[in-house]
Amino acid sequence: MDDLQNNVQVPTFFVCPISLEIMKDPVTLSTGITYDRDSIEKWLFSQQNDQVCPVTKQVVFDIELTPNLTLRRLIQSWCALNRSSGVETLPKPRLPIIKTEIIKLLKDSKSPHRRIESLKRLKTIVLESERNKRLLESVGAVDHLMFILNKVNINVMTSSFTGEVTGADEALSILYHLKLSPTGIKSLFEKTGDFVETLTRVMQRAAGSESRTYAVMLLRSMFEVAEPMQVTSLNPNFFIELIHILNDQISQKATKATLELLINVCSYGRNRIKVAEVGAVAVLIDTLLNHQEKRVSEMIIMVLDQICQCAEGWAELLKHGGGLAVVSKKIFRVSSVASESAVRILHSVTKYSGDRSVVQEMLQVGVVGKLCLVMEVDCGKKMKEKAREILKMHSRVWRDSPCIPKNLISSYPS
Secondary structure, eight states, rough: HHHHTTOOOOGGGGGTTOOBOSSSSEETTTTTOOOEEHHHHHTTOOOOSBBOOOOEEEEEEEOOOOEEEEHHHHHHHHHHHTTTTOOOOOOOOOOOOHHHHHHHHHHHTEEEEHHHHHHHHHHHHHOOOHHHHHHHTTTHHHHHHHHHHHSSOOOGOOTTTTTOOOOOHHHHHHHHTTOOHHHHHHHHHOOOOTHHHHHHHTTTSSOOOHHHHHHHHHHHHHHTTHHHHHHHHHHHHHHHHHHHHHHOOOOOOHHHHHHHHHHTTTTTTTHHHHHHTTTTHHHHHHHHOOOOOOOHHHHHHHHHHTTSSSSHHHHHHHSSSSSHHHHHHHHTOOOOHHHHHHHHHHHHHHHEEEEOOHHHHHHTTTTHHHHHHHHSSSOHHHHHHHHHHHHHHTHHHHHHTSSSSSSHHHHHHH
16 A cells, blocks of 8 residues: 555554555454455455454354444544655445345335336445345345246347346346355255246347346356256257357357356267257357357367267268368367367267268368378377277278378378
């Protein structure tokens, strides 16, 4: 702070034990230690497990902070005495949000006439601090927000002509910014079996792009902690809407969240078939062809790798005119993870589809040449093994082909 830089002697008890800066809004924890409000709130709500007092190391069960008015008056007086030395006066402390205010806003949000105003105020409160997020969660805000989402007509959430924001838009935004704890997210599954269906409806094209983005990001968080039964029982409409979001390219956030969600749920074989059957492979390949960002490309290849582990998946890849070519092209151009996934995709196609036309296509579009390059450069052992196995499968057709660059022929495994 400026007062410390100006070489002014600061009384020790004016300094916050955490930030080591002079306190602007001193508050006392239940353990009896005084801290600056912002510093102790950041400390408490960043704890992964039990919330503990930084000084005493005691577990804090009551996180209510009591303003230390006496200390604040002393600090204010000291600041005034040292104003000539460049010490600034303390800003007026912000009044913390209390539970009764939040409960009233939640109650008002159920009224159609007060809904928008109340939800906007709640959103402002949520964005202010981690303390406010946990406070909303503790008073049952999730239940109120779910009530609103289920009551509002999802299909007319945002008008593309007027840009009018409805209660459902705001409720979704608040739910996302709450950054629920794993326990809170799990309760979404337990309290309502159709919440995934509700968010699936939100993802429909009739909804606004912002709402669709928040919906898919919420679903991503939910399925990170979901039970296997909840992941494997997904409705095909769920996957259809995810593919629509990818196809519509509504936002970078939505695209990345959708791909992360697909990587998660496609770890289950049943879901790979569902994704393949709704036309995901073609959309993923088209997106890969048109997208330049490496992280997005990496995730697309990872999803394709999972889908191509089922017959429906690699069959769809072969139907696409650019499928084999773009997967091969991305080897060594995106990341080591993407390269390994791409080789696994080619291995799946080669192993389960020995059709002559496929073998010839792999030769003509440069797949064989790229696999020879894999054998020549320094890369992962498993990746080389997959490439060697692919090349050996059709060595009679490929080994002496003029399509393989001369400098790579020597890399062809015997």
